Amino acid sequence: MRDYTRTSFLILLTVFSLFSKAYAQGYRIEATVRGMQDSAFVLGHYNRSATLFVPKDTSRADAGGKVVFEGKTALPGGLYVILFPGNRKMIELIYSGKETNFAIEVDTADLNTSAKITGSKENELFYNYRKQLAAGSKEIEVLTKQNTPEANARMKAIQEGFGAYRKKLLAENEGTFTAQLLKMSADPEIPEAPKLANGKTDSMWVFNYYKAHYWDAFDFSDPRIMNTPFLEPKMERYFKNLVVQVPDSIIKDADLMVKKASANKDAKAWTVYYITNQYENPKTVGTEAVWVYMANKYYLSGEMGVSDEVKKRIAEKVATMKDLLVNKTFPPLTLTDPTGKKVSVQAIDANYTVLFFFAPTCGHCKEAAPVLKAFYDKNKANGIKVMAISTEHNLEEWKAFVKTYHLEELTNGFDALNQIDFNRKFDVVTTPTIYILDKNKKIIARKMPVEQIEDFLNYYQNKMARKL
Structure with a gap:
């Protein structure tokens, strides 16, 4: 005879075990906030930086200031906060994903030193x-x-x-x-640096050690690091302060960072996106080549999963930018001047040529035109010429713009046949857009404010003189 009693008992144990496991994956966080009664609170975690917050639960405090956040679905580990009404204050909590049931009691007069923790070693350590x-x-x-x-x-x-x-x-x-x-959250500790022959500290050794150990405390394989405020500011500081802002150096460190983050799919995807995004319209002249490299290696190769539509847009952008990077020769461009004659960028005889792509109806272009004119008047004797190129196709508006801002002495170009897509052909996404070319029409700078042209050319010419 079959032992149904024993079988039923085993089934009951199995069901109870599964139920216990499912419940254990949930969470219960109790907070007693003295001085805050009958108030609504939000529980959530940081997302890569202190400015991004992901809400996970809401609850209301009772008359005694006790608020309970509870759910049967597991919460991801990270650094959590309980936001007060109006986001005026918050309580920070360590949520490891292992301690899922704990309590904290605080006083609004001092949220740090008044905290009492029950059921969480992590938060005891944190608040101590x-x-x-x-x-x-x-x-x-x-x-x-x-x-x-x-x-x-x-x-x-x-x-x-x-x-x-x-x-x-x-x-x-x-x-x-x-x-x-x-x-x-802390910088790497730097041991005592060796001394140079003159007895001074070897600052380069200090820098190299600091950079080499900058990421030592980051375990990129741990998905919880994405739910903290440390990753994005640390990444920004790394690329801004520790990486030489030339494409070769940036690309080398970009690949290194992607490799570090590859142990975590989300961290890798974000790292690739972050670096790529920083160099599409970079703050440092000439570093757009990093964007082209990242787009080719990680997106167009299929390594990063993106939709066909997104991949198509990236491919179009790469096709536009690859020939317009610093150190590339500017592509042929022939236009019509106000007298109806053909004018060509390649035919301009100048030590340096400034290309000023503008739209006659653009407010920023109207503000930039007098600055451009003043720059030209001051520097034309030094073999610097300016070609102002209209990206719109209204002949009368173009001529009126040239006359209004006294640009007649410049080389003025107009697409009389309406054949040029300035966005796709010359990456003129916004106006004004500026390119600076050397004597051989090699691009030496692109997309800088008109106010910075003179300072850049002074810097560039001094740099070239030092190389001679």
């Missing part, structure tokens, strides 16, 4: 660290105003004491998400 930091900072603030040798000695002792405390906390809690976050 904050209390220690706040106590030291408060004492240092008082000592700074005294400005005496004794006060300075005491400040040094406080800083060294906190450093020792931090080092001990990190060593004793290796493997916790809190320790990982504290490391991520």
Whole structure:
């Protein structure tokens, strides 16, 4: 005879086990906020930076200030915040994804030092660290105003004491998400640098060490790092301050960063997007080549999954930009001048040629035209010429613009046959758009404000003179 009782019991155990597992994947976060009754709160996490917030749950505090966030669906790990009404204040929480049921009690008078944690070692560590930091900072603030040798000695002792405390906390809690976050938020520690022959510190060694260890604390394989405020500002600082702003150097570091992030699909996708986006319209002259490289290697190759429509737009942009990068020879361009004669960019005899693509109806172009005229008048004796090119096709508006802003002495060009797509052919997405060419019509700068032309040319000519 079959033992149905035993079978039913095993099924019941299995169901209970599955139910327990499913419930364990949920969350329950209880916060008691003294001084905030009958108020609505939002629970969410950061997303790569301190300015991006992803809400995950909402709840309302009772008359005693207790608010409970609860759900059966797992929350992703990260650095969470409980936002107060009106976003005036917030409570930060470590959510490792392992401690899913815990409580915090705070007083609105001091959210850091008043916090009491139940059921979360991660948050106990986090808030003990904050209390220690706040106590030291408060004492240092008082000592700074005294400005005496004794006060300075005491400040040094406080800083060294906190450093020792931090080092001990990190060593004793290796493997916790809190320790990982504290490391991520800090700069790498630099050992004593070697001395040069003159006895001074080798600053290049310091720089190279700092850059080489800049990402040591980041575990890109951990998806939780995406839900913290550290990744984007750290990436921005890396490329802005530690990478030489020339295409070869940027491309080398871009590939290095993508490789680091490849252990995490989301981190890799964001890293590729971030770097690519920074160099489509970059702040540094000549670095658009990075965008073309990233677009080819990661998007058009199929390595990054994008729709056919997006890939098509990227391919069109690459086709436009590849011949308009710094150090490329500007493509042939022949237009008509106000007298009806043909004028060609390649035929302009000048040490430097400034191409000013404008639209006669564009407000910014009207503001830029007098600045351009003043630049030309000041520099024309130095072998610098300017070609002003209308991207619109109204003949009367073009002639009126030239006359109004006294540009007759410049070389003026107009697409009389209405055959040129200035956007696709010359990457004129907005007006005015400026290119600067050398004597051989090689592009030496592109897309800079008209106010910066003179400073750039002075810098460029000095750089060329140093090479001679």
